[in-house]
Amino acid sequence: MITVLSGGVGAARLLRALSGVMDPSELCAVVNVGDDLVLHGLTICPDLDTINYTLAGLNNDELGWGLRGETWRVNEELAALGGESWFRLGDRDLATHLYRTQRLAEGATKSQVTAELSRRWGVAVRLLPVTNDPIATEFDTEIGRLSFQEYFVRHQHDVRVHSVRVRDVEAARPTDEVLEALRGAERIVIAPSNPIISIDPILQVPGVREIVRRRSDDVVAVSPIINGVALKGPADRLLFELGHEVSCVGVADVYSGLVGRWIIDEADRDQTSALEERGLDVRVTTTVMARSDDARRLAEAVLA
Numbered sequence: 625m626i627t628v629l630s631g632g633v634g635a636a637r638l639l640r641a642l643s644g645v646m647d648p649s650e651l652c653a654v655v656n657v658g659d660d661l662v663l664h665g666l667t668i669c670p671d672l673d674t675i676n677y678t679l680a681g682l683n684n685d686e687l688g689w690g691l692r693g694e695t696w697r698v699n700e701e702l703a704a705l706g707g708e709s710w711f712r713l714g715d716r717d718l719a720t721h722l723y724r725t726q727r728l729a730e731g732a733t734k735s736q737v738t739a740e741l742s743r744r745w746g747v748a749v750r751l752l753p754v755t756n757d758p759i760a761t762e763f764d765t766e767i768g769r770l771s772f773q774e775y776f777v778r779h780q781h782d783v784r785v786h787s788v789r790v791r792d793v794e795a796a797r798p799t800d801e802v803l804e805a806l807r808g809a810e811r812i813v814i815a816p817s818n819p820i821i822s823i824d825p826i827l828q829v830p831g832v833r834e835i836v837r838r839r840s841d842d843v844v845a846v847s848p849i850i851n852g853v854a855l856k857g858p859a860d861r862l863l864f865e866l867g868h869e870v871s872c873v874g875v876a877d878v879y880s881g882l883v884g885r886w887i888i889d890e891a892d893r894d895q896t897s898a899l900e901e902r903g904l905d906v907r908v909t910t911t912v913m914a915r916s917d918d919a920r921r922l923a924e925a926v927l928a
């Protein structure tokens with residue numbers, strides 16, 4: 625079994641690539657739920673949905689979230705009513721949130737609902753929310769405290785961040801399946817997701833960081849920063865604003881003590897010795913997964 629600590633798009637692409645070179649039922653994704661929100665009374669889990677949709681081949685590639693072939697009639701009507709329409713829920717995507725919300729109201733856990741959705745879509749990879757307890761990533765910014773999606777979507781991550789915290793994480797418990805997936809994996813992979821707002825909320829769930837640290841020789845991380853830039857999202861800007869070096873070495877320092885092997889992009893080959901000085905085993909390959917042969921090569925490097 626291979627266990628992948630996962631945020632949204634970057635993790636979804638890596639999981640899809642890994643599914644192409646190994647038995648997907650031997651793959652587990654431990655998924656961030658710090659972005660989850662309740663809106664219009666509906667529970668929405670962006671990272672879980674992005675991964676499920678991608679592995680099912682249903683994802684909207686242009687947007688990077690949501691379903692392909694989406695229409696927006698409900699959101700347009702909502703906007704016309706003056707309702708909260710800045711977080712756009714597509715007509716097809718809404719069915720997922722309605723289904724999840726109803727099942728949660730019936731007493732199912734987020735893990736159970738995720739497994740039901742995966743089964744329905746024929747996704748063999750096991751998607752495990754890191755916890756079934758409610759946690760919420762929030763930001764102290766130049767314009768005050770913002771929830772995750774206020775920062776990310778409403779303000780397009782274009783406000784200066786002073787600090788990030790994960791509300792209620794101290795009281796959260798990782799699920800038993802997550803603990804098993806971390807303890808029993810041949811290898812733990814840290815996906816090229818945002819280290820601060822996708823991976824750190826997973827590591828902050830009590831017990832998770834300790835297991836990863838204990839198993840650091842078996843931990844492989846793929847750098848989300850290439851040549852000082854994040855492929856998508858605000859990872860580069862957040863690293864800078866929170867005082868880290870904006871490079872694959874800066875990310876390695878954020879994960880200090882947790883990782884044995886680093887996979888970096890060809891563009892960062894000159895960073896190899898700085899990483900090796902930190903005791904890391906470094907592999908260099910193309911880490912951009914836009915082309916399927918590159919994605920396959922990255923997956924093979926992760927498993928090598």
Ligand code: FO1
Nearest residue numbers: 632659669670673689690710711712713777
């Ligand atoms: N991202 C946007 O930039 N704008 C949106 O309106 C938006 C809506 C949305 C609805 C459901 C969903 O699952 C995700 C959605 N996202 C949207 C993406 C998402 O909020 C972020 O990309 C992640 O939370 C960051 O990983």
